Amino acid sequence: MSWSTSPSCSSVCLSSSNGLGAPKLQNNQQRFHLSVLKKKGKGLPGHCRLSKVVAYYGLREPPYKLDALEPFMSRKTLEVHWGGHHRSYVEALNKQLGKNDVLYGCTLDELIKVTYNNGNPMPEFNNAAQVWNHDFFWESMRPGGGDMPTMGLLQQIEKDFGSFTNFKDKFLQSALTAFGSGWVWLVLKREEKHLALVKTSNAVNPIIWNDIPLTCLDVWEHAYYLDYKNDRTKYVNTFLDHLVSWDAAMVRMVRAQAFVNLGEPKIPVA
Numbered sequence: 001m002s003w004s005t006s007p008s009c010s011s012v013c014l015s016s017s018n019g020l021g022a023p024k025l026q027n028n029q030q031r032f033h034l035s036v037l038k039k040k041g042k043g044l045p046g047h048c049r050l051s052k053v054v055a056y057y058g059l060r061e062p063p064y065k066l067d068a069l070e071p072f073m074s075r076k077t078l079e080v081h082w083g084g085h086h087r088s089y090v091e092a093l094n095k096q097l098g099k100n101d102v103l104y105g106c107t108l109d110e111l112i113k114v115t116y117n118n119g120n121p122m123p124e125f126n127n128a129a130q131v132w133n134h135d136f137f138w139e140s141m142r143p144g145g146g147d148m149p150t151m152g153l154l155q156q157i158e159k160d161f162g163s164f165t166n167f168k169d170k171f172l173q174s175a176l177t178a179f180g181s182g183w184v185w186l187v188l189k190r191e192e193k194h195l196a197l198v199k200t201s202n203a204v205n206p207i208i209w210n211d212i213p214l215t216c217l218d219v220w221e222h223a224y225y226l227d228y229k230n231d232r233t234k235y236v237n238t239f240l241d242h243l244v245s246w247d248a249a250m251v252r253m254v255r256a257q258a259f260v261n262l263g264e265p266k267i268p269v270a
Helices: 075-097 108-119 125-139 151-161 164-176 232-243 246-256
Strands: 002-005 012-015 032-040 049-057 182-189 194-201 212-218
Touching (some): 049 075, 075 125, 151 194, 164 194, 164 232
8 A cells, every 4th residue: 555645735645455445543643534535346345446535634532531630620621622622623624625625635734834825824724723733732731740841841941931930920921811712832933942932813823933832721711611710810820730741842842852953951862
C-alpha cells in the first residue's frame, strides 16, 4: 500500500494490492475514515479499483479518563465539552471537507494555515482550528497538574517574564481581558526567540503566525460554566494551580528548540 500527497495537499491517493486495505493507526494519533467514492470491477477484492479515496479527521480522546481531572474539572464538563462541542467541530469539518476536494491530503496544521487564507478565512477554518485547539488543550492538562515547571522551561519563563509569579499574574490578566470567546496561549516566538502570552478570539490559533504553542487555556464559556458558572478567575487559577501539564509544555519546548535556538538556558533532554 502506498500513499501520495501533492505539495499543495490537494489530494490523497491510495493504491493497494487488495483494493480495500486501510492503514492501521495507533490510539491518539490522527485517525482517517476512508470513503470509497467509486469502484470499478466485480468479483474478488483484487479486481476492485479505487478511483478516489477521501480522508476525514477523527475525534481524538483526551489522554486520561473523563473523570480523571476531578474535582477541578468534572466528568460532566468533559462529556459536554469533549463529547459534545469538540465532537461537533469534527463532524462539521468532515461535512465541509466532503464538499471541497482541494483540501484533501492536508495535515491539520496545513489545513488551518491554508484556510486562514491570510486573514480572510475560508468556511473550513473555524472548525479545523477548533479541532486542533481542543486536541492541544486536552493534552495540556493532566491529573495532578499545576504546581511549577522545572529545569530549563522554568528558567526561560523567569527570563522572559521576570518571575514565575509574574507569569501567572499575566496569564490570569490575559484570560480575564480576553473579550468574549477565545483562547490564551503560552507560545515560543520563532523570530523574537522568546516566550510570550498570546490571546486569540474565537477559533484563531497562533500557528497561523508561525508561533509555537506550549500550552493553552480555553476561555470559551462552555469550557467552565458547568463547574465555575461565570467565575472565570477561579477557573483560570484552578487551571494554573491544579490542571496545567508542565511536563507536556516542557516536551513541546524541547521539540521547539529544534527550530529555535534560544541559547542559554538549555533544556536537558532526559
